Amino acid sequence: xxxxxxxxxxxxxxxxxxxxxxxxxxxxxxxxxxxxxxxxxxxxxxxxxxxxxxxxxxxxxxxxxxxxxxxxxxxxxxxxxxxxxxxxxxxxxxxxxxxxxxxxxxxxxxxxxxxxxxxxxxxxxxxxxxxxxxxxxxxxxxxxxxxxxxxxxxxxxxxxxxxxxxxxxxxxxxxxxxxxxxxxxxxxxxxxxxxxxxxxxxxxxxxxxxxxxxxxxxxxxxxxxxxxxxxxxxxxxxxxxxxxxxxxxxxxxxxxxxxxxxxxxxxxxxxxxxxxxxxxxxxxxxxxxxxxxxxxxxxxxxxxxxxxxxxxxxxxxxxxxxxxxxxxxxxxxxxxxxxxxxxxxxxxxxxxxxxxxxxxxxxxxxxxxxxxxxxxxxxxxxxxxxxxxxxxxxxxxxxxxxxxxxxxxxxxxxxxxxxxxxxxxxxxxxxxxxxxxxxxxxxxxxxxxxxxxxxxxxxxxxxxxxxxxxxxxxxxxxxxxxxxxxxxxxxxxxxxxxxxxxxxxxxxxxxxxxxxxxxxxxxxxxxxxxxxxxxxxxxxxxxxxxxxxxxxxxxxxxxxxxxxxxxxxxxxxxxxxxxxxxxxxxxxxxxxxxxxxxxxxxxxxxxxxxxxxxxxxxxxxxxxxxxxxxxxxxxxxxxxxxx
Numbered sequence: 012x013x014x015x016x017x018x019x020x021x022x023x024x025x026x027x028x029x030x031x032x033x034x035x036x037x038x039x040x041x042x043x044x045x046x047x048x049x050x051x052x053x054x055x056x057x058x059x060x061x062x063x064x065x066x067x068x069x070x071x072x073x074x075x076x077x078x079x080x081x082x083x084x085x086x087x088x089x090x091x092x093x094x095x096x097x098x099x100x101x102x103x104x105x106x107x108x109x110x111x112x113x114x115x116x117x118x119x120x121x122x123x124x125x126x127x128x129x130x131x132x133x134x135x136x137x138x139x140x141x142x143x144x145x146x147x148x149x150x151x152x153x154x155x156x157x158x159x160x161x162x163x164x165x166x167x168x169x170x171x172x173x174x175x176x177x178x179x180x181x182x183x184x185x186x187x188x189x190x191x192x193x194x195x196x197x198x199x200x201x202x203x204x205x206x207x208x209x210x211x212x213x214x215x216x217x218x219x220x221x222x223x224x225x226x227x228x229x230x231x232x233x234x235x236x237x238x239x240x241x242x243x244x245x246x247x248x249x250x251x252x253x254x255x256x257x258x259x260x261x262x263x264x265x266x267x268x269x270x271x272x273x274x275x276x277x278x279x280x281x282x283x284x285x286x287x288x289x290x291x292x293x294x295x296x297x298x299x300x301x302x303x304x305x306x307x308x309x310x311x312x313x314x315x316x317x318x319x320x321x322x323x324x325x326x327x328x329x330x331x332x333x334x335x336x337x338x339x340x341x342x343x344x345x346x347x348x349x350x351x352x353x354x355x356x357x358x359x360x361x362x363x364x365x366x367x368x369x370x371x372x373x374x375x376x377x378x379x380x381x382x383x384x385x386x387x388x389x390x391x392x393x394x395x396x397x398x399x400x401x402x403x404x405x406x407x408x409x410x411x412x413x414x415x416x417x418x419x420x421x422x423x424x425x426x427x428x429x430x431x432x433x434x435x436x437x438x439x440x441x442x443x444x445x446x447x448x449x450x451x452x453x454x455x456x457x458x459x460x461x462x463x464x465x466x467x468x469x470x471x472x473x474x475x476x477x478x479x480x481x482x483x484x485x486x487x488x489x490x491x492x493x494x495x496x497x498x499x500x501x502x503x504x505x506x507x508x509x510x511x512x513x514x515x516x517x518x519x520x521x522x523x524x525x526x527x528x529x530x531x532x533x534x535x536x537x538x539x540x541x542x543x544x545x546x547x548x549x550x551x552x553x554x555x556x557x558x559x560x561x562x563x564x565x566x567x568x569x570x571x572x573x574x575x576x577x578x579x580x581x582x583x584x585x586x587x588x589x590x591x592x593x594x595x596x597x598x599x600x601x602x603x604x605x606x607x608x609x610x611x612x613x614x615x616x617x618x619x620x621x622x623x624x625x626x627x628x629x630x631x632x633x634x635x636x637x638x639x640x641x642x643x644x645x646x647x648x649x650x651x652x653x654x
Contacts, residue, residue, distance in 0.1 A: 031146045031156065032057040032071065034118065035182050035302030038138070038164035041201065042172035049126045050164065052077065052093075052140060055182060055302065058100065058119040074142070077123045080235025082137045087237060089127060096124040101181055111312050116184050116305070135168040137238045141217030146303065150256075150278035151249035152213075159217030160301070161240040167296045174201040175298050176286045182302035187309045188277050191393070196284050197268035198298065204288040208268040211285035212242035212251045213301050243281070255280045255306070259324070274306040313344035315383040315393040323472050327379065327395040331403035331427075331473035334371040338379070342391070345383040353377035353397070371399045374429065398472055403427045405467040405475035413483055414550030415456035423448045425467040425475070434468035458485025488512075488552035490542045495559040495567060495586045502530045502558070509544030509552050516540070532560040564589025566634055571651040574618030583650060584615035585634060594635035594643065598650075601629060618652055627654045 035055040040048045054074060061068070074095075081089035101118040129136050140162040147156030167173060176198040186192045198206055216236055245251065255261045261272035263284065270284075281303050288296045318341050321329045330336055340348065345365075352369045354360040354377060362369065371377065377399070382392045404426050411419035425432045437445040439452050440461040454461055461481045468474040488508040496502050506512055506526045517523035519530050519538065532538070538560070543553040567586040574581045585596055598607040598616055606625065607616040618625050634646045 031144055033074070033142055033160060034146070035300070036140075036160070036162040037178050037298075037300050038140075038162050039175045039177045039298055040164060040166075041174045042170075043126070044172070045128070046130045046172075047126055047128050048166065049124065050079075050138065052079075052123040052162065052164075054121045054123070054140075054162070055101070056119050056121060057146075058117040074121055075123070077140050078235055079123075079125070080139050080237075081127060081129070082139070082235075082237055083132060084134045085237040087235070090234065091125060091127065093123045093125045096122045098122070101184070111309075118184050120181070129166055129170075131169050131171065133168050135170065136166040138164040138166075139216075139235045139238070139240070141235055143217045145281065146279055148279055149281050149303065150276075151245055151254055151280050153244040153246045155281075158215050158243055161214040161216035161236075162301075163214060163238075163240065163299060165296060173288075173296060175296060176200045176204070176206055176288055178286070178298075178300050182300070183304055185305050185307060185309060186274055187311055188274050188306050190311060190314065191273050192271065194270040195268065196263065196270050196300070198286045200288060202288075202290075204290050204295070206268070207265050207287045207289065208263050209265060209285055209287075210252045210254060210263055211283050211299065213281055213283040214240040214299075215243045216240050249280075251283060254282045255304075277306050277308060279303060279305050311344070311391065313383055313389045313391045314342060315345075315381050315391040316341040316343070317379070317381055317393055317395045319395070321398075321472060322474070323396070325394075325396055326472070327397050329398040329400070329472040329474070331400050331469075331471075331475065333401050334374070334399050335368065336371065336397055336399075337368050338366055340365050340381065342381070342383045342393075344389070344391075347384055347387075349382040349385040351380045353379050371397075374399050374401070400429050400469075400471045400473055403469060403473035403475055405465055405477040407465045407477055407479075409463075409479070409481070412549055413481060414546075414548065415458075415483055415486055416453050417550070418451045418453050419481070420451050421449065421463070421465075423465065423467060425465075425477075427469045427473065430469040430471050430473075432467055432469055434466075434474075436466040438464045438466075440464070454481070454483040456485055456487075459483065484546070484548070484550070486546055486550045486552045488542060488544050488554045490540070490554040490556040493557040493559075495561060495565065495588055496532065497564065497588050498532055498535055498560055498562050500532070500588075502532075504528050504530060504556070506542050506544075506554070506556075508546075510547045512542060512544045514540050514542050530558065532558070535560045535562045561588060564638060566590075566636065566646045568632060568634070568648060568650065570649070571653055572618070573653045574624075575654065582615040582617055583652075584613075587612070587634075587636065590636040590638055590644075591641070592637040594637065595633075597633050599631045599633075600625070601631075606630065624654070625652055628652055 033054060034057055037053040040050045043049055077093045079091040079093055080087050098119055098121045101120050141159060143159035145152060145155040145158050149155035152158055178198045180195050183194055200206055255274055256276035257272035257274050259272060263270045283299065283301045286298050287294045317327050318339055320327055328336055348363055348365055350362040350367055352360040354372060377397045378394055379397050380392060380394045382390060384390045406424040408422045408424055409419050411417065423435060435446055435448050437450055440463060441455055461483055462478055463481055464476060464478045466474060466476050488506065490506045491504060504527055512524060512526045514520055514523040514528060519532050520528040522528045538558045540556045541553060545551055565588060572580050572583045593610055593612050596609050597605060599605050606620045629649055629651050631649050632647060636644050638644055
């Protein structure tokens, strides 16, 4: 009997590993001589254990040796496999003693140093090292987990032994949410070229692959890709120039390279900075730095804080009254303080008080610095701007009658010692504002004291406020209610509200220039008077009055009214003449329920019943009167209430 022998062959595959632990790089060079360039590639990595968010051992293993491609245009002319020169742990950029809840963080720097001879060429050279991929939780990059890295360095065309710029400071490890962040991203140039800084696009590229059969020291099989390199895709609303949620927004000073902002959303953000080398007014080369920052809720135990009291950014105060400044210290966690009030060329402008007062020796703009807990293991500092430009004073005058609806002229009288006044903001306390220097304004006829405020300023940021009270009375001339009378009857008018009166036309009146003339009408008809007058302050006013003259006794009640509170036709009243007495005026709803009754000629119905508003409907009215012959007469009709 034959035996069947079965061989089982196990084939092991090493899956690609992702370099999501890489958080940034610097790539620069110096020129030695004879076209030899010594390059330094610094790769920054998250060295936390894998279970705490760091890279996998396989991903860390693949970082070295580095496959460096040198390209002339799009043609690769050199491929250099570079072993690591050194690996070190980057010291934290903060003291754990200064945080209430210090996060777990570790960054290592792997350095590759190598030298290549590159003769001058009109195309220049591009060096690149590529890895995949980025941290998948990076907030500002689309599909970050599958977006690679291209670490690029360039030799400019026809280079004559240029030295690239080199960034000074190691990238930050962590920044704290809702705390002002300042990072020095400046560089040094050995050739003394002028440098400028800006945010710029991060570069994608690179891939991951299994280790070749030759073992861990063999070159990787994924060759560097040729330029140009695609920019990474940013997730809206982020961009290369708006890389982080921050208020105020993240900015980089183009001259100093200082990055400032206050992050307001936790997360991981990728930031790319370009440093341009200028020579004879032309950019000759650009070095790029990419780094990743982690915004976290690492509440600082010590926070230096001088408030911003001025409208200008980062400015504590603009003093335009005198040279004395009272400083407010809103710092937390402090037990000692060191102030420097920023006066150049002296050393006595200092204080250790918590809230000091300082008299500046002269005018100018000063940078004030406060260090909290100086010399301790837990210090913090802050700088604010103080401007001293006395004196500035807001003032204004006004001219005109204090009457509603009449223009009053306002004239700016503000004075400034050093600079012309160039800012005005008027507030007339009636919902109206103006930014003109001098303005004419009319106030509404509501009767109140208006607090008129002028805020004026100059180009140095001086601001002052002048406020004055203008009492604008309410002016109303009331000619009385429209009326209906019989022919050959006298009527006594009674206007109120002004000092003088004039009735126009003067027809049928015994004196048109008094408040209460007598009217006598021998013909029926409708007569309208316009009455005008002036108050004792000289404010004009006017009103109208309608007189209807009838040739017989009458009762008039409107066929509709609208009790909606607009002051027009809100009350249902009757008009009558030629009767001795009114016995009653009653109103009923459609079910016969009485909703209103009065024997007062001047009283009317407001559309309510027992405090409840009556809805749109038809109502019936009945009027009982006594005529001149003592006969009782009844009148009736209907009226529509409209809501």
